[in-house]
Amino acid sequence: MICALCKEREANKKNTHYLTDSIIRTCLNLDGANEREAGFYFDVSNNTPFVDFNFQRGTSIPKLEESLGRQATEEEIEKAKEIPFSVDYVFCSQCEDIFTSIETPFIETILPQFRQVNLTGTNQIELAQNKIVKLFFYLQVWRTAICEDVYNLSEDTMERLRLTILNSDSIENCDIPNFPYHITYLQTVGDASAYTNNFVGCTSDRNPNIIFMNDFVIQFFEETNLIRTIDFYGLNQTNDLAQFINAGNESVNIKVLPNQRRLDLVGRINREEKVQKSISYFVETFAKQWFMIFGGFPNQYLTQEYLQFISAGGFDILKYTQESIVEKTTEFIDLKLK
The missing domain is CATH 1.10.12 (Lyase 2-enoyl-coa Hydratase; Chain  A, domain 2)
Structure with missing residues (x-):
């Protein structure tokens, strides 16, 4: 199989997270621990009346069953051998290095501005590092579209994103395609376990194409004329959508959803x-x-x-x-x- 990014080398890389692991890990892990493969997570995006429940290989089984109130099924135990939100043999090792070069600046310079500060009373954060932010979220969108059947983008959009990521080291900010996108940060107050209330996954919606990444929510539009507002259980408000659409080369404006509204959002999704x-x-x-x-x-x-x-x-x-x-x-x- 040929690597989906470079389309030249053999796809030899195992365990590539298509949603950045260091962002989603605290949502997936027991008590919000920042460890690999030590927790459980739930998929509410399927069409059945049941939650798709998954847990990871390092999970404490007694604590798992205490949380569930029942024993895990054999199917759930078998599925635990898989690593969540990761794929094998879709990308090559060299392209994995490209992914890391995009993710690292975001994790080191942008993420602390959200997780390591008190955002109470803050409704938005403006970031001057347009290229770092744009490449990071474009990467999440493109990899999810490659790896998830329900997350669909046009061939033209996929190719433009691919070339942008492939040439991310040398491309100038002004040459990066300006797809409209909207980022919401879900303020998560409390100890580390509070992150386990958040979601990880994508929806099958088109324009916006929505991805939940723990405390970040991406809404991606392929064209400006396709921008529309959907309530999505209280995630969006009609009167401020345009304010947080990023579609240029200037600073990036990120919406901050207060902790109580985050809890309301999570509750509505679960209930409805x-x-x-x-x-x-x-x-x-x-x-x-x-x-x-x-x-x-x-x-x-x-x-x-x-x-x-x-x-x-x-x-x-x-x-x-x-x-x-x-x-x-x-x-x-x-x-x-x-």
Whole structure:
């Protein structure tokens, strides 16, 4: 296989993170630890009523099961052998060095301006290092489009990004393509474990193409005339979108979302993307099984009693797999038959 960046050398590199590891690591790891392969993470972007749950090879299994409230499944254990948000044999070693040359200046000079300062009361941060910032976020966008089937860009956009990254060392800032992009920084207050509430992953939306990278959110547009505002659970506001669209060679303006709004955003995504879908699925499963046995559908009071039974008074969808819901539903009906 030929390297996706240079298109010349063999793709011989294993474990290339297509989202920069040092940015996403504290979100993925237990207690927000800044260690490799020692935590778990959740994918809420699928189309099922269940959260895709994954954990990494170095995770403490007792702590994992304490957090989940259940044992990990064999499928989850098998998937733990994979390294999240990384790929094998897509890029070559020389191009990996190019990636590092783009990531390092951002990590060393830009990241501390967000994570190592108190941003309370700050609504935006203006950065003069346009080339460093632009190349870093272009790299995340291009690699994600290469490695994730759901994240799609046009062939022309992909090629322009590829050539920019390939020639990043010599290219002048004025020659870098000016794709409009919007960056939100999610202020994350508390100890290191607070980062584990954030998300890592991408959506299938187009213009904006959205990537969550722990405490950074990228919204990428392929053309200026395609810029549009979507609420996305409170991430965006119509009255300030234009203010934070970066589409030139001047300074970069990054929006800062206060910690409480970050928590509201995370909560809305969880509720609207998963919890409501899960409850609807559970109710439908119960109704079908009840109908098969009794020839009629359960009334609303019985349905509420069923939901109380499977949730034990609380509702944490991470505790449930599809198999366990069928078992709990059968158990509830058996109790009613006695």
